[in-house]
Amino acid sequence: MADRTxxxxxxxxxxxxxxxxxxxVPTQEGMVVLDAVLWVQSHxxxxxxxxxxxxxxxxxSCSAEIDGFPRLMCKSPIDEYGDEISVRPMHTxxxxxxxxxDVSWNYEVNKRIQPFTPSEADLADPQPWRxxxxxxxxxxxxxxxxxxxxxxxxxxxxxxxGQKDAFFGPRFMIRIAxxxxxxxxxADRRPLLRGEAGVGMCNITKCCTEVCPEHIHITxxxxxxxxxxxxxxxxxxxxxxxxxxxxxxx
Amino acid sequence: MSVxxxxxxxxxxxxxxxxxxxxxxxxxxxxVFWLGxxxxxxxxxxxxxxxxxxxxxxxxxxxSPEVAGRVLPPALWVVWVPFGFRLTCYYYRKAYxxxxxxxxxxxxxxxxxxxxxxxxxRFWIFNNLHRFAMYVTVxxxxxxxxxxxxxxWYRGHIHFGLGTALxxxxxxxxxxxxxxxxxxxxxxxxxxxCLSCYRLQYRLWKGVTVLNVNHTIWAWVSMFTVxxxxxxxxxxSHGLIPHGLWS
Ligand code: SF4
Ligand code: SF4
Ligand code: FES
Numbered sequence: 343m344a345d346r347t348x349x350x351x352x353x354x355x356x357x358x359x360x361x362x363x364x365x366x367v368p369t370q371e372g373m374v375v376l377d378a379v380l381w382v383q384s385h386x387x388x389x390x391x392x393x394x395x396x397x398x399x400x401x402x403s404c405s406a407e408i409d410g411f412p413r414l415m416c417k418s419p420i421d422e423y424g425d426e427i428s429v430r431p432m433h434t435x436x437x438x439x440x441x442x443x444d445v446s447w448n449y450e451v452n453k454r455i456q457p458f459t460p461s462e463a464d465l466a467d468p469q470p471w472r473x474x475x476x477x478x479x480x481x482x483x484x485x486x487x488x489x490x491x492x493x494x495x496x497x498x499x500x501x502x503x504g505q506k507d508a509f510f511g512p513r514f515m516i517r518i519a520x521x522x523x524x525x526x527x528x529a530d531r532r533p534l535l536r537g538e539a540g541v542g543m544c545n546i547t548k549c550c551t552e553v554c555p556e557h558i559h560i561t562x563x564x565x566x567x568x569x570x571x572x573x574x575x576x577x578x579x580x581x582x583x584x585x586x587x588x589x590x591x592x
Numbered sequence: 593m594s595v596x597x598x599x600x601x602x603x604x605x606x607x608x609x610x611x612x613x614x615x616x617x618x619x620x621x622x623x624v625f626w627l628g629x630x631x632x633x634x635x636x637x638x639x640x641x642x643x644x645x646x647x648x649x650x651x652x653x654x655x656s657p658e659v660a661g662r663v664l665p666p667a668l669w670v671v672w673v674p675f676g677f678r679l680t681c682y683y684y685r686k687a688y689x690x691x692x693x694x695x696x697x698x699x700x701x702x703x704x705x706x707x708x709x710x711x712x713x714r715f716w717i718f719n720n721l722h723r724f725a726m727y728v729t730v731x732x733x734x735x736x737x738x739x740x741x742x743x744x745w746y747r748g749h750i751h752f753g754l755g756t757a758l759x760x761x762x763x764x765x766x767x768x769x770x771x772x773x774x775x776x777x778x779x780x781x782x783x784x785x786c787l788s789c790y791r792l793q794y795r796l797w798k799g800v801t802v803l804n805v806n807h808t809i810w811a812w813v814s815m816f817t818v819x820x821x822x823x824x825x826x827x828x829s830h831g832l833i834p835h836g837l838w839s
Contacts, residue, residue, distance in 0.1 A: 542713035543710075546686050571783065577720040
C-alpha cells in the first residue's frame with residue numbers, strides 16, 4: 343500500500359464556522375495520519391492549526407477523530423485507511439481552530455478531586471514507606487494515562503448528552519480509582535463519586551476502554567470497582583447493619 | 593449546542609471503528625437478535641409451560657429447584673434469580689444499553705435525541721444492587737451442581753446421556769460466569785486497598801480476575817448452555833423427541 347496518494351479531508355474553521363477541505367497527500371510506507379496532516383501544513387496550508395508534541399503516542403496531544411472515530415493521529419497508520427481519510431477535531435470539547443480544541447475543562451475537573459492524602463500516622467512515620475508489588479501492580483495501570491482525553495471525547499455522557507456538569511468522565515474515574523486503591527491513601531472519595539463526580543452517569547458501555555491508546559481497562563478495573571465501592575456505602579444494607587453491629591460490640 | 597459545536601460539519605455516515613473489523617451495527621444487531629430471542633423463549637417457558645422440564649434424571653435449570661404444586665408454571669418460581677442477576681450484570685448492562693436502548697448504539701455514533709439522560713442514577717439505580725442478585729445466584733448454582741451430580745444416577749445405575757453432558761457443561765459455564773462477576777471480584781478482595789496485607793484475599797482476587805477478564809464470553813456461552821440444556825430436557829419431557837434409553 344506504500345507510495346499512493348490519499349485524499350485527506352481536514353476540518354478547517356473556528357467557532358464562527360468552517361468546512362472540510364480536501365488535500366491530496368503523497369504517502370510513504372510507515373506514514374501515520376499525523377505525518378499526512380503535517381505534510382499538508384508544510385506544503386499546502388501553513389496556517390493549519392494542529393497540536394502535537396512527541397509523535398510517539400506518549401504526550402497525548404494529537405487526539406482527533408479520524409474517519410469519525412477518536413484516535414491519536416500519531417498512532418494511526420495511513421495503511422489502515424482507504425484512499426479518502428477525514429480528520430476532525432474532538433467533538434466533545436469547544437473548538438479553538440482547525441484540529442485544536444480547548445480541553446481545559448479536564449484540568450478544572452482534576453482540581454476537584456482530593457489529591458493523595460496519607461494518614462496522620464503515615465505522615466509521622468520517619469521511615470521510607472514500603473509498598474508491595476501486588477499493590478503497585480493494581481494501581482500502576484491507571485498511571486499509564488497520557489491524558490489524551492480520547493475517553494472523555496468518546497464517552498456518550500459528555501459527547502452526546504453534554505453532561506459535563508453531572509459527570510467527571512472516565513479519565514477522572516480512573517484517577518479517583520488510582521487514589522482510592524492506594525494502600526497509603528486515607529481519604530474516602532466515595533461521597534465524591536456518588537455526588538459531583540457522578541459515577542452513576544456511566545452505564546458501562548465501555549467506549550472509553552475501546553479508544554484508550556494505553557489500553558487501560560478503564561471500566562473493568564476502574565469504574566466498576568468504584569461503582570462497587572460506592573455501593574458498599576450507599577446501596578448495601580447488609581454491610582450497613584454489619585458495620586453498626588461491629589461498632590456496637592466495640 | 594454551543595457555537596463551537598455548531599461549527600462542526602456533520603459526522604460521516606459510514607463510521608468505522610479502526611479497532612474492530614466488524615461494521616458498527618454488528619454488535620447491537622446481534623445483541624437484539626440473540627438476547628431478544630432468548631428472552632422470548634424465556635417468557636414462553638416461564639409463563640406458559642405448566643409441565644416441569646424434568647425427565648428421568650434430568651432437570652432443567654429453568655425449573656430447579658422444583659417447587660411442588662402445579663398452580664403456577666414451575667419456572668416462575670425460579671427464573672427471577674438468573675433474570676435479576678443478568679439484568680444487573682455489568683456485562684449485560686453494556687449489551688442492552690447499546691443494543692436495545694442505543695445509549696450509545698456504538699462508540700462515537702450519534703444518539704437519537706430523547707429526554708434527559710440519567711444513566712444509572714434514577715430508573716436504573718437498582719443496578720447497584722447487583723451483589724444481592726449474585727448472592728442468590730450462588731445458592732441456585734449450588735443446587736444446579738447437585739442436579740448435575742444426581743443426573744449421573746438413574747434407577748439404581750450409573751447413567752450418562754446427552755442430558756447429563758449438557759447439564760455438566762452448563763454448570764461449568766454458569767460457574768465460570770458467576771464467579772467471574774465484578775461484584776464477586778470486589779467482594780473477595782477488590783474492596784481492599786492493601787491487597788498484599790490479605791494474602792488469601794489477594795489470591796482469590798487474582799483467580800476471579802482470570803474469569804472476569806472473559807466475563808463477556810462466559811455471559812454469552814452460559815446463556816446458550818442454559819438454553820440448550822433446557823430445550824433438550826423440555827422437549828424430552830413433552831415427549832417431542834425420542835430418547836430410547838428408558839421408558
Ligand atoms: S463506560 Fe461509562 S465512562 Fe466509559 S464511555 Fe461508557 S458511559 Fe462513558
Ligand atoms: S484513560 Fe486512556 S483514553 Fe483516557 S485520557 Fe488516559 S490515556 Fe487517554
Ligand atoms: S504526538 Fe504525542 S501522543 Fe501523538
